[in-house]
Amino acid sequence: TGFGDAGPDARQPGFDLTAYWSRSGLLASTRDAGAPPTVPVWGSGDYTTAIAIYAAITTALYHRERTGRGADVGTSLLATGVWATGTLVAGALAGGTPFELHDRNVPLNALTNPYRTADDRWFMLATSSAHWPALARAIDRPELQEDPRFADVDAFAQHAAALSELLDAAFRARPFAHWQDVLTRERITVGLIQTPEEAAQDPQLRENDVVVPLEGVEGLTETISNPVNLRGVPKVAARRAPELGEHNDEILTQLGFGPAEIAALRARGAIPGMTEAEAA
Template sequence: MSTGKTFAGLKVVDLASFIAEPAATTVLSDFGADVIKVEPPGFGDPYRILHRTPPNPASDIDYAWQLTNRNKRGIALDLKNAAAREVLEALVKWADVFVTNYPLRVRKALKLTYEDIAPLNERLIYADITGYGDFGPAADEPGLDIAAYWARSGLMAMTRDAGGDPTLPIPGTGGHATAISLYSATVTGLYQREKTGKGTRVTTSLIAEGAWAAGVWIEGALNHAKFFGLHDRKNPSNALLNPYPTSDGRWILFVIAQQDRDWPELVNVIDSMM
């Protein structure tokens, strides 16, 4: 599918850091939106140093920033400064979409909540991501995808071999997935605005997206399903859904979903190789 200029003329203010929210505005920019990224002066978005942070591949090129913040214009604002607030409010009045992933307590302190921002622009789509949702004991906690999406959703516990230790995913595994959900929510908000003329808030959280990713097994648990325990590659619960080492030091993965239908064909292929 060609991105084209579907969102040409759409104006977006990106007041966010790291991956999930900025990646959502990057998708909008790929479709032609004009995105202005707002960063604090000095250090800027901490995501700028990911390419120099082990265990990420080391490079003189900021490849992570290019991936997640391409196409955007940028401005530095100290939001604790009254003059900067005037600039931000001008941007909000200019924008169609305002995105942020500042923790809720920080939004309240800087007057960046939906209730603070929406009166400035009645057609604005306010799109935000939290780590752990708007309510509950963790609502004010900042969240990164490795902690909120990967670990606390249960994915880290479930995606390892029996006897194996938990491991870290590639950065952005949860952030980029969550970005697409927020992009979809933003487009839904824009569609609603076309019908009503009014803006709205759309939101998700990293832990909600992690729970969605693990949803099949979570739903199984809620329905009292019998679990087989962690995967055991040498003694699998399903031999036709399992990785096997090959004689040349590589791995082959069997994913035989319709086993009654595909088992004879697999046997024939193996037999032809003997």
Template sequence: MQDQTNTFSGLKVVDFASYIAGPAATTILSDFGAAVIKVEPPGTGDPYRQFYRSASNPVSEENYPWQLTNRNKKSLALNLKSAEAAGVVERLVRWADVVVVNFPPNVREKLGLSYEKLSELNSRLIYADLTGYGTRGPEADRPGFDGTAYWARSGLMHVTRDGNSPPTLPIPGIGDHATASTLYSAIVTGLYRREKTGKGSHVTTSLIAQGAWASAVWIEGGLNGARIHGSQSRGAPQNALFNSYQTSDGRWLLLVLLQDKDWTNLVSAMQLSPLLEGHRFQDATGRAIYSTALVELLDHAFSQQPLEYWKTTFDAARVIYGVVQVIEEVVRDEQMYANDIIVPLAEPTEYATHTVSSPIQIVGVDKVVPRRAPQLGEHSATIMEQLGYSEHEISRFLRDSVVQQHS
């Protein structure tokens, strides 16, 4: 049931969570060898199985979000609302080192999946819960998603837009994947504490907490009475040298120049030495006051040459910039492959040969080669057998729709 050769070989995880953030945390554990059982409702399974069909996502015959977030796992289709499911849950919890849930507090109570109940079954259990808005307060039971609890509630959606344009929808999963890494670190912290004390623990995080952490520099400013600028216009930024510019072939690049020497270097590389004359752009204060005029001048200069020209010029002059890549470029980015950010699949398909690895690496330790994500209930009978159920009992569970087996 598990890989015996990696960092978390022997670690047993039950993933009761749905969608992205909770399951992605157990994916990271699986990347380092943990055995992960994903528990899903019979019939429909995790709703995330259908997410790739959403109109907002890139179109593919391959269920790529499911593969990304649920690789390496085994699927048990279990009706948690069934009275007979309680015994199965008990055996899973006694077997497990880690349990991950993301139901709102009131739902987990109804399903018998609270920390208080499960920790009685296994005193060494690391119980990891993820919520949208935290486990306390008036919104504790409110469902939360990446877009609402992380992106909108934290203020990120307000400031990551141009001027007074409407707030922009992010790529799905930005906050979820960041939160998954945090939940993973909480689980590992709990495991380390268990090594020291012999006892399990309840670890938790939320999308709203991760959103606040992501935007913490400005939130901290607000807590200290700082004057908040709010959203900026690209045409009149606080710093014209921390801004995006369009090239003659319609591409964009981002300048990130924060020191006076960077300004001199840029002007020299772009052959704009007249900008050093006069008082307007001599220092950071002047460049901030006259940022609109400076943007106009730089816009004109950038529009005279294509992206490749500016890349060659800036690389030679060591000007700090970033190309605003499109997804078609990202999937061919040599740096991604050289650093094992994009890695080969163990079982390539007609459409996919690689996947995105989790962002944590241990130097000198190979991760598990990403295996296929499971079909709904693909391993139900095998898991039930390994939990000690007889063939007769498994047949009854299947007949009564307590458990579903993929055919």
């Protein structure tokens, strides 16, 4: 559902944009300071909620195997949106201080911040003060290891704006390939901020069967696999989505309907598809 089974909004229509993103607090939190809310990736809340209902179904099947009793399963776009915003909503429930929107020029933590390189690529730096000596070496500023502004966690927080400015200048001096090489050798975590087109060509996706062959679609050879894996158990091959009513005859036959009954259902418009006369 959009908003759950109970409450004043239980029967209201919900989209991932309105229920998952907007109502949950997630959309208000995923923007930079001073920036208005934006429209997130279409369907991303739907995909996440699909995994939640899958978890409910598999849990119910396991429950049935253990107890012999079935279960009525469900979730909502709002529930999974609040779950995705869990650290912030849980903090609010505990009376925590309001979440501060990120400002990359004056960040709460300059060591977890996006930076731009000389070839105009953006990457996300995600490290900690424990890795500061390695980062200082990587940017060829080893003397910064002794800088009192970056002596401990409190000092890093106090001088985050200065460190962000310093790292901005350093990273703008070289292309991303250079930084990926030196930072990876120092075991400092970075991630190139890829476009969807770049992600589609990322070899890591194919090595791990995130992108898989697609059967039965002319001109389209690959698709995205679901993210649930049972190692050693192969997944069903990815195939195109069926046309409306494409498998009606097959399924109705399995349910015990005969050819005449199926034809009668189709003639009355109870199931989609053409009658044999229309097809002829």
